[in-house]
Amino acid sequence: MNAIELRDVTLALGGRTILANISLDIPAGQFIGVLGPNGSGKTTLMRAILGLLAPKSGTLRVLGEPATRGNPKIGYRPQTAGNMTTLQISGWDFVASVADGYRLGLPILSPAARAEVQQALARVGAEKLAPRPLGELSGGERQRLLLAQALIGDPKLLLLDEPLISLDPRRQGEVVELVKKLQHEFAITVLFSAHELNPLLNAIDQVLYLGSGQAALGPVAEVITPPVLSKLYGSPIDVIQVQGRIFVMSGSHDVEADAHRHEHGHAHGHSHDDHTHAHAREESSHV
Numbered sequence: 001m002n003a004i005e006l007r008d009v010t011l012a013l014g015g016r017t018i019l020a021n022i023s024l025d026i027p028a029g030q031f032i033g034v035l036g037p038n039g040s041g042k043t044t045l046m047r048a049i050l051g052l053l054a055p056k057s058g059t060l061r062v063l064g065e066p067a068t069r070g071n072p073k074i075g076y077r078p079q080t081a082g083n084m085t086t087l088q089i090s091g092w093d094f095v096a097s098v099a100d101g102y103r104l105g106l107p108i109l110s111p112a113a114r115a116e117v118q119q120a121l122a123r124v125g126a127e128k129l130a131p132r133p134l135g136e137l138s139g140g141e142r143q144r145l146l147l148a149q150a151l152i153g154d155p156k157l158l159l160l161d162e163p164l165i166s167l168d169p170r171r172q173g174e175v176v177e178l179v180k181k182l183q184h185e186f187a188i189t190v191l192f193s194a195h196e197l198n199p200l201l202n203a204i205d206q207v208l209y210l211g212s213g214q215a216a217l218g219p220v221a222e223v224i225t226p227p228v229l230s231k232l233y234g235s236p237i238d239v240i241q242v243q244g245r246i247f248v249m250s251g252s253h254d255v256e257a258d259a260h261r262h263e264h265g266h267a268h269g270h271s272h273d274d275h276t277h278a279h280a281r282e283e284s285s286h287v
């Protein structure tokens with residue numbers, strides 16, 4: 001069975017085509033690394049899978065059904081979720097806030113929902129983080145809680161939008177390993193977006209690389225090649241392998257590292273605000 005099927009799907013935002021006529025099948029149970037330059041449509045694709053953005057044309061099926069908003073079988077970790085440094089709520093309340101029956105200020109959970117929160121915390125090894133305020137936790141600890149939150153409802157598909165941003169390489173490795181474990185233990189399909197391929201290399205079954213409105217899905221050896229990437233970037237790309245790491249180069253620039261730097265600049269600059277507002281605008285047009 002396929003977890004996700006796209007047939008001639010075109011996704012557009014504000015009259016702009018982001019992805020054009022994409023057809024692909026993502027088999028159930030696979031770990032897919034979603035890569036591509038800034039603005040290539042990684043988040044937009046996830047939002048379409050969540051049913052938050054209807055394709056302009058084509059059909060998009062998720063877990064055997066047309067994409068629909070609020071699909072409980074999907075766990076989502078949005079990109080903006082990393083910014084929680086000022087939050088005073090506890091780890092428990094943060095995870096519980098997405099469980100059935102919880103309202104901020106009125107945390108009345110059924111015993112079953114409480115058990116589900118406890119189980120989600122246990123699955124990511126975050127029981128000890130439950131009583132601590134979010135603002136006090138390290139980036140890696142917060143990622144664990146975000147994953148626990150995404151696991152509420154026992155999803156069959158996890159959409160994780162850039163969970164490695166602002167983590168050091170060791171913490172990045174821990175997050176990837178944890179997601180890999182969850183994929184295997186619970187037979188979950190994972191879409192994991194990132195700016196750099198290397199932290200994901202040993203974990204992913206396939207890579208989905210986006211660029212220039214197009215997409216390439218396949219094993220790393222088939223997608224991370226000069227011809228495929230040159231087409232997606234719209235300029236000549238070299239692929240260099242050094243000691244088990246892969247570098248995607250445009251002339252002397254490492255394009256993935258450039259995108260990463262840009263993203264860090266983003267977090268403090270105007271462009272990030274614009275980006276966030278663009279999303280908020282787009283979102284509000286659906287509510």
Ligand SMILES: Nc1ncnc2c1ncn2[C@@H]1O[C@H](COP(=O)(O)OP(=O)(O)OP(=O)(O)O)[C@@H](O)[C@H]1O
Pocket residue numbers: 013014015016018036037038039040041042043044045079278279281282
């Ligand atoms: N409402 C909107 N109208 C027009 N364009 C938009 C709108 N919202 C987002 N975009 C644009 O859509 C493109 C795809 O954005 P998306 O967030 O999906 O990219 P991404 O691959 O996730 O990027 P990043 O790596 O920077 O997070 C971007 O160029 C963005 O500026």
